Amino acid sequence: MANEKKDKDAVALSVPSKGGEPPEEGKKDANKKKNAKEKQEELSEEDRQKKEELELLVQRAQDSDQGVAKMAMEAMVKELKESTSSMTSVPKPLKFLRPHYSTLTEHYSKMPASDLKRFFADVLSILSTTMQKQGSRQALKYRLEGTKEGLTSWGHEYIRNIAGEIGEEFKERSEKGAPVADLLSLVEEIVPFNMKHNAEVDAIDLLCEVEKVQTIEKLCEEPSFSRVCLYLQGLANFAATQADKVMYLQVCMNLYLRYKEYTLALRIALKLNDPQLVSSVFSACEDRLVQKQMAFMISRQKFNHDFEEDDELKEIASGESLSKHFISLAKELDVLEPKLPEQIYKSHLEEKRSTAVLDSAKQNLASSFVNAFVNAGCCKDELMTVADSKWVYKNKDQGMMSTVGSLGALLLWGIDEGLTQIDKYQWSTDNNLKAGALLAFGLVTCGVKNECDPAWALLGEQLEAEDPQLRLAAVVGLGYAYAGSCREDLMENLTPMIVDTACSIECSAMAAVSLGLVFVSSCNDEVAQAILQTLIERQAVENALSGTWPHFFAVGLGLLYLGQQDAAEATLSALDAITHPMGKYAKLTVEGLAFAYSGDVLHVQKMLQACTDHLEESESFHQAAAVLGIALIAFGEECGAEMACRSIDHILQYGEITLRRAVPLALAILHLSNPKVLVIDTLSKLSHDADQDVATGAIMSMGLIGAGTNNARLAGLLRQLAAYYAKDPNALFMVRIAQGLLYMGKGLLTINPLFSDRFLVDPVAFGSLTVLAHSVLHLKNTILGKSHYLLYHVVPAMRPRWLITVDEEMNELKVPVRVGQAVDVTGMAGRPKQITGFQTRTTPVLLNFQDRRKRKSRGKTRSLPSA
Structure with missing residues (x-):
């Protein structure tokens, strides 16, 4: 009985929560009220007094007597200006006035127009900076309704807030066509204040918002x-x-x-x-x-x-001194001694997996290219420049042409000596040797202007040669020799070859490419019309636009608009007339090149959109141009390149086989002569891909990202690949080419088109590398076929990665310089260090991709860097 009674008592004591609320919510509300009360009680005597004073001022500001109200507002302004607190907290007067903001704004709306009302508006503008609703722009509204005096006396935070609201208001008014003079009068007050107080970034941002950036020049x-x-x-x-x-x-x-x-x-x-x-x-x-x-x-x-x-x-701008200074650099760094291809391959380190005997002519051809790349610009080697060289005869047919052409790379920039050594081959009875000499003449003068104009004298007459191979070599050689020169006489001679169907399709296409290189970035209308005309005419002939070579018309057309963005609009519209699948390829190629290194996100999205269609392999080749387009547009801007790499990674995982074949090349374009570990690992995996085109493209890309860097990690991976593909002549050929590129110029050269602190792009280098990239897309029919001379399109992109200094008489001078990693100091206050982790060296010095150099002060010596 006693236990039952206890149970009843226990039930009787349970009390439901007040108002039917769950017990937890009731507790939370009670705790909030308790905390608020405690906080109020926590105010110090001084703060409580300040709070009461401000509340009194709020009441007095609403007084009907204007004199009393004005005195109250002036006292409020004084309190706001004199208040100081830590950087991370709101000043106490602002905090205590927050609850009264709505009361003050309501009173303001009822006041008649007067000087007092304008003064009141100034005060409300200050209070609005921390109290207004987001997006209401009340601080600006009250500032415009106020006296417009003392704007800059409220400090940077208030001005930054007003500037942001001016930008939004200006945009809104501009869209409606409303007047903006009152906003511009505020800008004229804010910008000089910012400039005076080292806030140049804020000043420029505001001027950009109101489209008045030119006024910064006066300030x-x-x-x-x-x-x-x-x-x-x-x-x-x-x-x-x-x-x-x-x-x-x-x-x-x-x-x-x-x-x-x-x-x-x-x-x-x-x-x-x-x-x-x-x-x-x-x-x-x-x-x-x-x-x-x-x-x-x-x-x-x-x-x-x-x-x-x-x-x-x-004479200085002609580049004729380039060879002399380069050889001097090689002597200084003790790398002038020629290297044999075997010293590059290091076959004794390769794991022997096969005793298969491969086609010796193909391997000899690979050695010719490797020899040319490794000893480029040094003017001597052990295979071609030695007396009574028989190396050229160890190759067959077109292989002999490319081998003789290698002399152009070996003797690069050395016109006087180079022309003499090549001359003997142009009198040969074998057309392959003569064609090779024409290629070499073009390559040796690449990037150098000579008053005698030897390249045109030697190559011009061969444009009308009966042998198609000689005509082709002359066309390609002229493209190398006069890239970027915009020579009108070349247009007159090469344009007919583009439209002439009597020429071989290869010769016509290469004429388009050569003219593209000669008039690179010039938007030349006559050349563009000739290429468009031949594409439209050939469309009417069955199979005339099928195969590999018609794609190079598109590359030549794109080079004319390289980096010129909207200037290509008319040409892109004209390409809509081509209904053949070639039209899509041409349009994406031209668009990719026109917006190259612009970082334009909208055009990257266009390219990605083109990659989303799931098509048959025969109809999807234009998608490969879209993948290359992503890399071309994102090139040169670090953040954009990283985003492009992520997009390309998705394409690699989910894309069709055509897209995957272009992925290694896109990665290579984004990292030319800049071997990042993650990119090396990705390409290394792709070099073992089941699809041979993906694998060979990845091997070539490994060569391009490591070009001229002597990267030990890449060297080891390429040796492993040489052993892995020992039975596959095509893959082994590409491995050898990649090894040659890796040790290009014995580590003194680069093919990255960016220079001058990565601010400028060399259009000739970028254009020629694009031609090479499109050649690798058609690898089986170009480089692995009979058109391996296309590999020499890497030569116009070769430049020494040096810093040399010369005196007033152009004699080399040794100067101490600091070389370190570049630091982006844009927008930083004061005079921040522009390089980090630097070492002091004496010129000449080699610079890596992200290096920057700074002259160490040394008396009054003036020095002139050559690059």
Whole structure:
């Protein structure tokens, strides 16, 4: 009985939560109220007093007597301005006024128009910075309704907030066509304040928002102009339109010219690819040494500039001294001694898995290419330049042509000596040897201008030769020799060959490619019309656009618009007339090249869209051009390249076989002469792929990413591949080519088109590498077939990765310099270090992909870097 009673009592004591709420929620509310009460009680005596004072001021501000109200507001302003607290907390007056914000705004709306109301609006504008609803732009609204005085007296945080709201309001009004004069008057007050207080980035951002960026020129002073220019150059990469990009760079150039930074102004002019701007920089500069430095820059860009009667500058810009300085560098670093292909292969380190005897002619041809790449520019080797060399006769047919052509790479830039050594082959009775000599003539003069114009004298007459092989070699040789020169006489001679169906399709296609290289980035309309005409005419003939070579018409057409973006619009529209599948390939190729190194996200998305269709293998070849297009557009911008790599990785996992074949090449384009570990590992896996085209493309790509770096990891992987593919002559041939590229120029050369602190792109190098990439897409019918001469399209991209210094008389000079990893200092305050982890060396020095050099101060010696 007693136990039962206890149980009843227990039940009787249970109490339901008040108002039918769950017990937990009731507890939470109670705790919140308790915490709020405790917080209130926690206020110190001083804070409580401050709170009461401010509450009193709020009441007085609403007083009907204007004098009392004004005094209250002035006291409030004083409190707000004098309040100080830590950087991470809201000032106490703002915190205590927060609950009264709605009361004050309501009172303001009822006030009649007067000076007091305008003063009140100023106060509300300040309070709105922390109290307004997001997106309401009340701080700007009250500022415009206020006295418009003392805007800059409230500090950076308030100004930054107002600037952001001005940008949003300006955009909204511009779309509606509403007047914006009141906003611009605020901008005219904010920007000088920002410039005066080292907030150049904020000033430029605001001017960009209101489309008045040119006004920064008047506000820049000597201490700040370099930071302004650096930030504008960074902005140009992310400009919404090409016109905006040009405008930002033009402002930079004007500032550099005003402060006599002529070499930096020339970089901008070259970036804009504008001959008139380049001329204006030269005419503005009067310092002879700086003019010589700029002539070296013109030579590096292979820019077509007329120096009129100035023979000294013309000689520097011609690049004729390149060979002399390069050989001097090789001597200094003790690598001038020729290397044999076997020293590169290191066959004794390969694991012997087979005793199969392969086609010796193919392996000898591989050795010819390897010998040419490894000893490039050194002017001597152990196979071709030795007296009574018989090496050329160890090859067959077209192999003999490429072997003789290798002399052009060996003697690169050394015109006087080179032409003499090649000359004996042009009198041969064997057309293969004569054709090889024509190729070599073109290669040896690649990137060098000579007043005697030997390449045209030797190759021009062969354009009408009866033998098709000689005609082809002359066309290709002229493309190498005059790449980037925009020579009108070449257009007159080569354009008929594009449209002439009596020529072989290979010769016509290579004429289009050569003209593309000669007029690279020039948007030349006559050449474009000729290529479009032949594509449209050949479409009407059955199978005329089938096979490998018609694709090269598209490459030649794309090269004309390399990096010129919207200038290709008319040509892209014209390509819609081609209903053959070739039309899609041409359109994607031209678009990819036109927007190359622009980082344009919309066009990357277009390329990705083209990759999503699931088509039959015979109909999907245009998708390979889309994959290459992704890499071309993202090239040169670190963040964009990383995003492109991720997209390409998805294509690799989920794409059709046509897409997968282009993936290794896309990775190679993004990392030319820059062997990143993750990319090496990816290509290494693909080099063992079940599909032979994917595997051979990956092997070639390994050579391109390691070109000229002597990378030990790649060298080991390629030796393993040589053993793995010992029975496969084609794969082994590609392994040997990759090994030759890896040790290119004995580690003194690079093929990366980026230079001048990765700000400028060499269009000739980029264009010729694109031709090589498209050749590798058709590997079986080009490089592994009879057109292996296409491998020499890597030669126009070869440049020494050096820093050399010369004195006023152009004699080499040893200067101490600091070489370290480049640091991006765009937008950083003060004078941050531009390199990190540097070592002090004496010129000449070699620079890696991400290296930057800084001159170590040394008396009054003036030095002129050649690259």
